[in-house]
């Protein structure tokens with residue numbers, strides 16, 4: 276998260292850190308007791324390893340009472356996701372067991388109505404992604420508020436030039452933005468997850484490359500289907 280600030284501990288008890296060999300790789304969030312939603316691109320550098328999912332954390336390193344690392348039983352990328360574009364950039368992770376829910380570990384409601392969030396709506400995004408252009412990685416969860424920008428503005432020739440589909444949304448990226456390691460985290464508008472952070476053009480903090488999110492509502496049937504299987 277660039278241009279943000281340290282989150283209040285455990286006010287986002289749905290946040291997950293997807294880890295490989297004890298290292299934070301991507302964000303994610305709890306959508307059901309045994310299911311975490313993240314981004315398919317996060318699986319690109321796994322070389323056959325599987326994620327572990329850290330829940331209940333504020334600090335990645337320090338011992339905390341409700342912090343717990345869960346093994347992953349299954350990792351299911353959306354069938355339409357691929358490494359060449361941002362389409363269908365969603366990943367469902369089934370935990371080995373149901374997460375123990377408490378004040379620090381909670382499910383986040385997600386949007387099922389397929390309607391665009393109005394431009395200028397201020398939403399919030401959190402993550403353990405890099406907090407400086409030099410790539411400094413935080414130990415604590417950071418967050419930032421960002422206004423939604425319309426698809427037309429985001430698709431302008433000088434921005435993402437027509438690549439933003441109706442299953443994506445954008446927020447302004449001037450100074451305050453998502454960055455490396457924030458992928459997979461939720462864009463939360465009025466307490467509901469509307470989008471999932473995708474790396475897009477990988478650029479951070481440049482107003483000419485707004486942040487891109489996969490909208491969740493268009494994928495409700497897929498998510499329900501996988502969780503029911």
Ligand SMILES: NCc1cccc(NC(=O)c2cccc3[nH]c(C(N)=O)cc23)c1
Nearest residue numbers: 452453454455458473474477478479486
């Ligand atoms: N503001 C939009 C946004 C949202 C989330 C992530 C990112 N930026 C990256 O993820 C990124 C950035 C730089 C080098 C990188 N190398 C790799 C990689 N997987 O090798 C990713 C990156 C950007």
